[in-house]
Amino acid sequence: MSVSPIVKKDFQDAIRSRWLLGLTALFVGLVSLSAYIVRPAPGQTVSSNSILQIINQVFVGILVPLIALVISYNAITGERESGSLKLLLALPHSRADLVVGKVIGRVGALTVPLLVGFILPAVVLAVGPLEFQAVTYLGYVLAVCLLGAVYVAIAVGLSAAVATQRLAITGAILLYFLFVPLWDAVQFPLQIWLSGGTPVWLPLTLEELLRLLELINPNGAFGFIADGLLTGGLYQGQGARLEISATLMLVTWLIALPLLGVVSFENQDLWMRPRRTAPCLFRVTVKNELRPPMADWSADKSTRCVTRAIHVLQLRQPWES
Numbered sequence: 001m002s003v004s005p006i007v008k009k010d011f012q013d014a015i016r017s018r019w020l021l022g023l024t025a026l027f028v029g030l031v032s033l034s035a036y037i038v039r040p041a042p043g044q045t046v047s048s049n050s051i052l053q054i055i056n057q058v059f060v061g062i063l064v065p066l067i068a069l070v071i072s073y074n075a076i077t078g079e080r081e082s083g084s085l086k087l088l089l090a091l092p093h094s095r096a097d098l099v100v101g102k103v104i105g106r107v108g109a110l111t112v113p114l115l116v117g118f119i120l121p122a123v124v125l126a127v128g129p130l131e132f133q134a135v136t137y138l139g140y141v142l143a144v145c146l147l148g149a150v151y152v153a154i155a156v157g158l159s160a161a162v163a164t165q166r167l168a169i170t171g172a173i174l175l176y177f178l179f180v181p182l183w184d185a186v187q188f189p190l191q192i193w194l195s196g197g198t199p200v201w202l203p204l205t206l207e208e209l210l211r212l213l214e215l216i217n218p219n220g221a222f223g224f225i226a227d228g229l230l231t232g233g234l235y236q237g238q239g240a241r242l243e244i245s246a247t248l249m250l251v252t253w254l255i256a257l258p259l260l261g262v263v264s265f266e267n268q269d270l271w272m273r274p275r276r277t278a279p280c281l282f283r284v285t286v287k288n289e290l291r292p293p294m295a296d297w298s299a300d301k302s303t304r305c306v307t308r309a310i311h312v313l314q315l316r317q318p319w320e321s
Helices: 004-015 018-037 048-072 077-082 084-090 095-127 134-161 165-179 183-193 206-216 218-230 237-266 301-315
Strands: none
Touching: 004 095, 018 048, 018 095, 048 095, 048 134, 048 165, 048 218, 077 084, 077 165, 084 095, 095 134, 095 237, 134 165, 134 218, 134 237, 165 183, 183 206, 206 218, 206 237, 218 237
């Protein structure tokens, strides 16, 4: 697999994105401002975990998925519509190499600003009295990076599976609203339906079913991991199985969506004839004896127009418009 050149190119392209820079600046500013506001009064101390709990509840679940989807929704469709996709595939890269390289490159481009976003609050907090728990802080930052990587994988897989950039951005918007603000609304009808008791054929209680739905949502799975980290009991005690399941669910999202995108991408015909041909720039009437060979005339309409014009210009013969 020749993934490294794709990773390098995609990382450089994504890191220069104005959307990434703008959203990253917003994230860093809000997180740093929160850390500054909740600083303790003189003579008091505050735990870094309490700061992370506020950041986790207010900013992470909203901004990290948004940043990841914005920088990744056009990973494949953007190359396709710009015409550079065929050039990339003409080089010794397979379609699987392209998808994997895009995921790794954009995860790297997202990880850098996330790390910066959590280093600056640490500096702000270091100014005042702070009970800094370095292991928990580092673990939480890595968990946030995993959440961002999952949404990057979802967006790149979607971009590989669809044919146009319009479908990719529509899918990214729908996924964001489904997983972030509307997930509770999706579960509400189910709660009403099962409020009187679960059916006999359903081997789960209502609480277990709602927990399963929470695990399916990447934000919900991340929430279980973050709660375990910030309470000091990750993979320990009664919640260990739930936290392990949440980690496995995030890893499944991270692997499964790019694989599904690769399968769909492999079956697409990138060289198929477009539905709409470009308008003819030259309206040329050529005499029978000056017509190009019949092989040229079997091409599509736009190619025939250009071929006629070039042929007549090369022969330096007048034509009628």
